[in-house]
Amino acid sequence: MKPPLFEYIRAETIEQAVGARATHEYSAVLAGGQSLLPxxxxxxxxxxxxxxxxxIAALQGTAVQGQEIIVRAMARQRAVERDDAIFAANPLIRETLGHVAHAIVRNRGTIVGSISHADAAAELPALLLATGGAVIARGPKGERRIEADAFFQFHMTTTLKPDEIAIEVRIPTLPARTGWAFMEFTRRHGDYALAGVCALLTLGADGRISAARLAGCGIASRPVRLGAAEGALIGQAPGVTSFAAAGRAAREAVTAADDRQASKAFRRHLLDQLVVRALNLAAERATGAPS
Amino acid sequence: MSRRIAPALPERSTDPRRSISLTVNGETVTREISTRLLLSDFLRHELRLTGTHVGCEHGVCGCCTVMIDGVAGRSCLTLAVQADGASIRTIEGLAADDGTLHPVQQAFRECHALQCGFCTPGFVMAITSHFEESKSVDLSEEGIREMLSGNLCRCTGYQNIVAAVRRAAELMGRS
Incomplete structure (x- = not known):
């Protein structure tokens, strides 16, 4: 229950950190440490x-730039949660962060760290998928942008290369006429979700659903887009019928095997109901959203 | 307070080492330590400040909660080298030098908010930091339960701990 031996490198600049990544075959990046230390x-x-x-000074803080929220690698979850400018730009971020562990863990944990750690049951990877965000990686050959859909490969496995560091995530601001919701089911407050849903619902001028983005966590070997549920919503009127259809369509996305916490059948039921509830709330919020 | 911090002992480990300087309960401390030493073990083993307890060592139980630069954090999920230059407050730093208890400690005593006491330092530090960092504290049943959700107590039913939070708010004029 104590860390193994390792060489500790305190980087003062991004270049130093990337250099250290390149010269060590197996290195780990320490930001807030709330996933790495355990x-x-x-x-x-x-x-x-x-x-x-x-x-590293260049990795601190956040910025809202045009249609994107830039969250740098050392921005702590709690600070982002409390940031009113970020709430105004995309309120789904605060709602999702409220479900991440406990406030005291969020005090030190970072958003980029949790996304890079890529636990399949964690909330923030699902947030990145649902919002259509991206990870900015810096490596010896420079910077590249990895879209959320191409980032998560498997439980705790991403397309980040061993010599790269995730220096930022980019989360789009909330589109017009769009409602949002994050919901999850946990055994105890602060636990990883047995199933969780992040939902964005956009209503067109005719009142029908013009766009829907949903992602789930805790249901597969990685966070997943609920494409079938999205498909069941586009062009439909928001309401009991379309939401129920989306919930049913989402069930297939559960591929996690039975474990001691939940059976696959129970997870499918959970996801179905979470999708319906999240869509209800998102639709309610979309109606009141600025167009 | 200075009497409670233990002097440095000769070191036998061959781990890579690094010198760190930090403030602990207002006192500046410089020590050369193993770079893999956890902040919790640094406080307990190096400084002999054993009020910070270690339960699960993976961030779940909350016993090791201390304040790092004024914000509560898990000392078992922090390397001591990460705290280089930081200001740390532990349970030993809460009561006044003359022994007058901090309002949160006083409230725990009055409300019998502990039985075995193992989890108590973590609870007290977490609650104290909540009061210090928030302009307004939600003192509804749900708000207090949410505040306490990061700390586990295996003896009590939490009832008296919830009562102690309300009493602490009264004592601090925050209710």
Missing amino acids: TLNFRLARPEAVIDIGR
Whole structure:
């Protein structure tokens, strides 16, 4: 229950951090440490080097730029949750963060760290998928943008290369006439979700659903877009019938096997109902949303 | 307070080491430590401030909660080297030098908010930081339960801890 031996590298600049990534075959990036430290304490990970990016000035804070919210690698979850400018730009972020662990963990945990850690049951990867965000990675060859749909591969596995560092995530601002909702079912407050849903619902001028983006967590080996549910919504009138159809369509997305917490059948039921409830709330909010 | 921090002992480990300087309960401390040492173990083993308890060592139980630069955090999920330059407050730093209890401690005593006491330092630090960092604290049943949700107590039914939060608010003129 103590971390294994590793070389500790405190990077002062992004270049130093990327350099250290390139010269170590198996390194881990330390930001807030709320995912990395437990894996070190359990010795689930034994990196040869731990690169501490906590003091890099260029990685602090957030910015709203045009249609995108820039969340830099050291922006703490709690700070983002409390940021009114970010709430105004996309209120789904605050709603989702409220379900991430506990306030004291969010005090130190980072958004980019949680997304890079990519736990299949975690809330923030689903947020990135649902909003259609992206990860900005910096490596020895420069910077590249990885869209959310191309980022998550498997439980705790992403398309980030071993010599890259996720320096930012970009989350689009909330589109016009769009409602939002995050809902999950957990055994205890603050636990990982047995199933969770992140939903964005856009209503057209005719009152019908013009766009829908849904993502689920806790239901598969990675966070997943609920494409079938989205398909069942487009062009339909929001309401009991279309939402029920979307819930039913979402069931197939559950591929997680039975475990001691929940059976696959129960997870499918949970996801179905969470989709319906999240859509109800999102539709209500879309009606009041600025056009 | 200075008497409670233990002097440095000769080190036998061959771990890579690094010198860190930080403020603990108002006192500046400089130590050369193993870079894999957890902040919780640094406080307990190096400084002998054993009021910070270690329960689960993976961030679930909340016993090791301390304040890092004024904000509550899990000391078991923080490397001591990450706290280099930081200001740390532990349970030992709450009561006044003359022994007068902090209002949260006083409230725990009055409301019998502990039985075995193992989880108490973590609860007290978490609650204190909530009061200090928030302009207004939600003192509804649900608000208090949410405030306490990151800390586990295995003896009580939490009833008295909830009562202690309300009493602490009264004592601090925050209710």
